[in-house]
Amino acid sequence: MDAAPPLAFALDELRAYLAEIFPRAWSAGAHEIEAIGPLAARVRLNFHADHLRPGGTVSGPAMFALADIALYVAILAQIGRAPLAVTTNLSINFLRKPAPGDLVAEARLMKLGKRLAVGEVAIRPADSAELVAHAVGTYSLPAAR
Amino acid sequence: MDAAPPLAFALDELRAYLAEIFPRAWSAGAHEIEAIGPLAARVRLNFHADHLRPGGTVSGPAMFALADIALYVAILAQIGRAPLAVTTNLSINFLRKPAPGDLVAEARLMKLGKRLAVGEVAIRPADSAELVAHAVGTYSLPAAR
Amino acid sequence: MDAAPPLAFALDELRAYLAEIFPRAWSAGAHEIEAIGPLAARVRLNFHADHLRPGGTVSGPAMFALADIALYVAILAQIGRAPLAVTTNLSINFLRKPAPGDLVAEARLMKLGKRLAVGEVAIRPADSAELVAHAVGTYSLPAAR
Amino acid sequence: MDAAPPLAFALDELRAYLAEIFPRAWSAGAHEIEAIGPLAARVRLNFHADHLRPGGTVSGPAMFALADIALYVAILAQIGRAPLAVTTNLSINFLRKPAPGDLVAEARLMKLGKRLAVGEVAIRPADSAELVAHAVGTYSLPAAR
Numbered sequence: 046m047d048a049a050p051p052l053a054f055a056l057d058e059l060r061a062y063l064a065e066i067f068p069r070a071w072s073a074g075a076h077e078i079e080a081i082g083p084l085a086a087r088v089r090l091n092f093h094a095d096h097l098r099p100g101g102t103v104s105g106p107a108m109f110a111l112a113d114i115a116l117y118v119a120i121l122a123q124i125g126r127a128p129l130a131v132t133t134n135l136s137i138n139f140l141r142k143p144a145p146g147d148l149v150a151e152a153r154l155m156k157l158g159k160r161l162a163v164g165e166v167a168i169r170p171a172d173s174a175e176l177v178a179h180a181v182g183t184y185s186l187p188a189a190r
Numbered sequence: 191m192d193a194a195p196p197l198a199f200a201l202d203e204l205r206a207y208l209a210e211i212f213p214r215a216w217s218a219g220a221h222e223i224e225a226i227g228p229l230a231a232r233v234r235l236n237f238h239a240d241h242l243r244p245g246g247t248v249s250g251p252a253m254f255a256l257a258d259i260a261l262y263v264a265i266l267a268q269i270g271r272a273p274l275a276v277t278t279n280l281s282i283n284f285l286r287k288p289a290p291g292d293l294v295a296e297a298r299l300m301k302l303g304k305r306l307a308v309g310e311v312a313i314r315p316a317d318s319a320e321l322v323a324h325a326v327g328t329y330s331l332p333a334a335r
Numbered sequence: 336m337d338a339a340p341p342l343a344f345a346l347d348e349l350r351a352y353l354a355e356i357f358p359r360a361w362s363a364g365a366h367e368i369e370a371i372g373p374l375a376a377r378v379r380l381n382f383h384a385d386h387l388r389p390g391g392t393v394s395g396p397a398m399f400a401l402a403d404i405a406l407y408v409a410i411l412a413q414i415g416r417a418p419l420a421v422t423t424n425l426s427i428n429f430l431r432k433p434a435p436g437d438l439v440a441e442a443r444l445m446k447l448g449k450r451l452a453v454g455e456v457a458i459r460p461a462d463s464a465e466l467v468a469h470a471v472g473t474y475s476l477p478a479a480r
Numbered sequence: 481m482d483a484a485p486p487l488a489f490a491l492d493e494l495r496a497y498l499a500e501i502f503p504r505a506w507s508a509g510a511h512e513i514e515a516i517g518p519l520a521a522r523v524r525l526n527f528h529a530d531h532l533r534p535g536g537t538v539s540g541p542a543m544f545a546l547a548d549i550a551l552y553v554a555i556l557a558q559i560g561r562a563p564l565a566v567t568t569n570l571s572i573n574f575l576r577k578p579a580p581g582d583l584v585a586e587a588r589l590m591k592l593g594k595r596l597a598v599g600e601v602a603i604r605p606a607d608s609a610e611l612v613a614h615a616v617g618t619y620s621l622p623a624a625r
Contacts, residue, residue, distance in 0.1 A: 395544075395545075395567050395570070396541050396548065397541075399540075399545075400541035400544075422540050422574055423574055424574070425540070425544075425572055426569065426570070426571035426572075427569065427571075
């Protein structure tokens with residue numbers, strides 16, 4: 046894959062940056078960055094009844110948001126302070142209904158170009174190896190970095 | 191397109207059914223079904239600060255949820271009481287940043303088969319004709335109807 | 336939608352340009368540009384036994400190529416001589432099996448930005464209004480135009 | 481992931497079956513099944529000038545066809561003689577322009593349900609580890625197996 050440039054943030058710095066630019070979303074504590082690495086990130090969704098849909102499963106929008114955040118975190122970890130990186134497309138497949146509980150998203154960038162980044166995300170229950178959803182997303186990167 | 195069977199619900203009946211199966215989500219009042227028709231539905235997202243992301247634009251997950259709901263409503267309007275219709279794939283393109291304000295999603299089913307339904311959704315600000323997002327979704331339908 | 340700039344080509348000029356840059360593909364005569372308009376194009380696939388798959392239906396790759404070409408034609412019609420516009424993503428839904436015969440693709444651009452274009456394509460048999468496939472594609476546009 | 485059932489074919493049997501149901505396509509020799517395994521398949525595209533597009537790169541439709549074939553082969557390897565498995569959606573991201581030369585597609589099924597299979601495919605040059613395209617596909621499976 047791409048030879049990844051060195052990470053632009055240490056894990057704690059990235060957490061602080063996200064709390065700074067998304068104060069409302071990150072202070073709620075729903076999402077937690079577990080790890081960042083070369084072209085990769087792992088983000089956990091802490092389960093909360095608000096994420097449920099009928100039948101007791103985690104809702105599609107909650108999994109969409111988790112996938113989007115995990116990819117965004119993997120991109121920021123590489124390119125640094127760039128609040129203007131924006132999602133242009135995200136395609137998500139829902140594979141199985143997750144039981145109520147925490148979910149873990151593993152994001153991996155397949156391309157980190159000058160203008161576009163493309164990555165995939167696998168979402169699993171925190172206590173299982175079985176995929177519940179898989180997404181692929183494209184992000185438009187700011188021109189000047 | 192498909193010769194659509196007659197609608198399974200009147201608009202008020204469908205609203206009542208959704209409030210019954212998604213009590214939490216629909217009682218919040220964020221989404222409002224404006225119209226249903228043959229293979230089609232129009233759903234409004236009533237703007238709320240919770241839907242914002244930095245820069246003052248409506249968030250991606252809020253638009254994803256709106257697209258998913260609009261397609262689900264269009265399907266239920268045709269097939270009737272079927273809480274087990276589930277999203278298998280949803281691909282969304284974010285085209286422009288919406289200004290803060292209500293959004294309207296127009297869903298149109300392109301296929302309503304025995305096992306799968308496929309539809310597209312165009313999302314616009316309530317006061318503009320310009321698309322801000324477009325999605326295509328696939329739904330698995332319950333076997334016995 | 337976007338206020339489309341005037342077209343960069345007359346229909347005959349665009350046909351000549353495509354034959355010039357894709358001599359092999361366009362001289363084969365499989366695809367024919369029927370019309371171009373503001374942010375739109377209509378392209379026909381002239382049926383040939385090579386496009387068949389078992390069961391007598393037109394193959395998926397033949398429909399993918401038709402969708403990609405129709406979107407590319409709609410983009411070139413707006414932006415002019417730009418052989419370096421490239422497909423970055425194409426997502427296609429196969430809705431019904433087409434009978435053997437010509438297919439018509441109607442492409443419509445939903446966004447024509449400085450760096451990205453996004454459009455959708457509806458594919459129908461030449462003699463029917465019923466969709467057989469629907470695609471959404473994203474194209475990266477050359478920086479200097 | 482899924483505990484995969486045992487394979488339904490040996491590699492040679494699957495090759496023979498594909499030549500039987502797609503005589504035209506497989507006798508051309510463009511595609512070669514290199515390996516099948518639990519929920520997985522590897523298929524090679526033998527380079528030919530017909531796959532080129534301007535600039536000397538392998539065409540998008542040639543990569544789409546390769547992705548579709550690799551997923552189809554991974555499904556058939558599990559479920560056996562089922563010519564009626566059909567692609568319902570395929571979304572492909574083109575990541576880099578491949579140089580002229582053979583391509584290898586590695587398909588991996590993420591879900592093999594009763595009615596739907598979902599898988600992803602990574603496409604690389606035969607002589608490189610760098611992805612040139614990545615696709616995710618959904619297949620509708622025949623009811624009676």
